[in-house]
Amino acid sequence: MVNSSSTFQVNTTQAPLTLGKTFDVIRWSFVALIIVGFCFFILFIAIMLHIFCITPLLRENARYLLFFYMLVNDTFYLLITFFLLLVVLFLFYLPIPICFLLYAISSILFKVTPYNLAVMALERYMAICYPLHRALLCTTNRANVAYSLTWMLLIVIHGAELVLMFSSATNLYIYAICKHDSLLVNPIQNIIRTFSFTLCFGSVGIVIIFTYVKIMLVAHKVKSQSSTASKAGRTVMLHAFQLLLCMSSLLSTLVDTLLPKRIDYMPITYFFFFTCVPRFLTPIIYGIRDEELRRHIKKSLTKYFH
Template structure:
């Protein structure tokens, strides 16, 4: 009887081992597909970063080589916004890769990088508001534009915006110091939620975000209404007031793109079939694309920037062809 039972159990054991081997054979290709998809997304993001970096380099070269642009408040604020977005994108990529590959860093370094990234995220909306105010002054108070819209005031405005946005982070730091935990002696994966030691930090972050987008949205709306009233009085669709109104509307669209980054927190509540890819997809759609497209749309739309970029690109191509011809003749 025992021999018969053993014979009956043998096929079951064989079937079980075959099933386990089949499951392992299926899981290995699945893991490989996930890894290939992850590397593809990372490569796509890096290519976007390379194109954006080339665009930034061209804009900065045009800006510092053209005195007309350096003396214009609007372009000074725009360059500040470009540099700010560049840091935000690269810091976001560092946080993402550090989280995916579990890179542990000291808490003080993580908090410092997170503070700069948080401030950079909110600087762009306030820069858009400052650029909208500059358009308002240029159209509604043209006689005072030279007095009010100076490059010195643009630098001071950016410094004030950065300082104002750093205050909530300093308050968070005080709460972290006052807590009973020894969090600053730890090494952690640099994530936003791991820096929270008190529920008050969530309240501070929520209030600052609501104030940021509310104030900026209100400023853009008021300046647009004021500018369009002037354009209506002039009764000319090609007037400078009408063009300024379209520019302010573009700032409103850029603000909506910035607010799109907040949607990544909502999508995290919906689990995907491949949850490993969700952080990458959220980062690419809600963080990279808005920050990559927003300054490019404004840069290519501006007539002066477009003209100087074309001439700069033409000089670069001419010099590059000249060097190649000289190398051939050698």
């Protein structure tokens, strides 16, 4: 009986240790997978940015300029969110103001991409429905202005949340893990965040639907499936697909709420599938589909790998 009891105690002691080692292996495997995927993503972006810098035709086109803004934006978003994920996984404490700053920047970067897609859809709409005015309206300067205004709008929204935090909290200069709950000191913050997300994805969805319907009406009048209008319509639908990919990141919050808390390796799992994979796919799909970009990508790949 004594030997049996001792064996049982040893087994029950070793089981959590073995389970903990398994979780560590899974966690580090996903970290390595994300890092490898991110390296390929960075390589692709480096190629695209090189193409953009050496090709005047692309630099002078508002649509391609917005596309490259999206690439750079998503790169910084993945960097910051991956850092925040590691902070949570390894229980690294940071001052609350720094946590909020990192959260605000990642949230702004997250919302800039949908607005960027809306502006790209509007560019296609102007090019097809008002071709005579395109040269005047769809310029790189206007694209820069639209991108800057997007940042200004989101900075104002998060600035209001920051003011609310400092006015509501008694002590913000403490160390905490950078989680969503750690930054909530006033219920109004949830209202601001809900309004921000609703405004972002609601307005972008309306713009994409509106531009697609208008472009398809022009394509129907032309009655040619190979027309420029039909191609523009498919481009706008691609933007809608990209918007859905962006929205998939919101699923991580839902999954985090529903999954049992004991599954401690799951956060990095759905971070990979809901945040990284969509942003890895979006530029690749867009870059391969666009004839001009595809031609330059093939040229660059042939130059570097032969």
